[in-house]
Amino acid sequence: MAPHPGADSFIASVSKAASARVLLALAAALLLLGLAGCGGGGSDATTASTSSDGTSASAPSQSTEKAHPSAPQGKEGAPSQDSTKQGDPQAKPAGSGEGKQGPRVSLPKGSPEPEPTPQQRAESTLASISLSSPALTPGPESISTLPATYTCDGKDTWPPLKWSGVPAGTAELALFALNLEPVDEALFFDWALAGIDPSSEGTESGQLPKGAVVGRNSFGKNGYSICPAGDRETVIFALYALPQDLGARTGFDPATLRKQILASSGNSGLLAVSYGRE
């Protein structure tokens, strides 16, 4: 069917009118946006209010003394090219201090903490290995919580652990679970493994990793147990990558082995977990 001759012209006129309206709307919107200054630099409503706050005449002019050792000298009140341009109602001479409303930086007392010396770096173990457990749940104050099943209140088997980032050339891995707080003036070991194949990437719950030799824990058994004496306990799982084989045998003393490990200054992975009886 042929189109109605009047239809084209109607649509054309509507089309023209619509195009014109759209273009007009676009132009108006752009004009409004341009006036509002939305085209760049974020919310200028914020800027305007902030600027007026920041440059309030009632803002107290404060001392410009600073004591930071790296403060450049002789630049106080140096003119700013930005703020002395003509035609800007907000521009103030740099260094006037009139716009400075916020508090001044005050330096902490004392000296900064020392950085690790090259010798300290060489002698300490660096926690560069990623150690995690899919069984843990985020707990209060961000620390991961160990579910009861991995303690003497449950099955008392170790949680699944995963690690990555073991350095090349590692001879073996050792894995400890030890209480953050010592007991009877001694480190308390819940679990100690040595001789772990360095190519391993983790362990399943209740399943020893390849090559593992089990040490005697602080409960006096060759195995794992997390059993807090009190209501809450923080345990650190520490995986150590050893540059040489330490030749540990079943029932080894974890405290002695740990000293050897720390003396060999390898890399480690650390995981802090918390268990509480609520």
Add this chain to the structure above:
Amino acid sequence: MNQKFTSMLFRSILAALMLSAVFAASSSAAPAWKFEGKALEGKETIVGAAFESSLTIPGLTTKCENFLYKLTIENVSGTGKGSVTELPLYNCTTNSKWCTVEAIAAEKLPWAAQAKLVSTTNYIVIEGIRVSILYAGELCALGETTAIVTGSAGGRIDNTAETATFDKASFTATGTTLKALGSAIEWNGVFPTEAFEWHRTQALTVS
């Protein structure tokens, strides 16, 4: 008819797209560094020192009472960027009587920073953070071990007070996290900021 109608439709769609693009650009425009309300040109160094600040590592709670930071800032294509060049830490301790902080250092500086608008609030987001902490103590479970804090941190900017506040809410808003010992750690602090060079007495804002 079809050609004209199609042409009209395309023009309408194009106009609508342009409008939405303009609105999208305005709503997501990145904030810039400003002194006395004017966008910073060139570079400036700002310094921040916390009124009171703490870095809390769960497990072995480690706190540093004070921080300083030195940040070089500039606007790149209208966006406030920067890099943290120094971060000395003061008075760091642990909550364990068995463990002390032997040494602590901000590493792999400079760390990239960027001003970021989230909803209607401006933040500074610092990325690539790495702080190493060497613990000591014969009966410290982490003795002779260097723990590493890594991740990113977002601080809420208050233009009126000229401060950057780092807390749980600012980390959540900016989607940033710091981690150590396998857990997220908390960094709380209010940092007044001020320019250190050419704009040292001028009000610093981000918008």
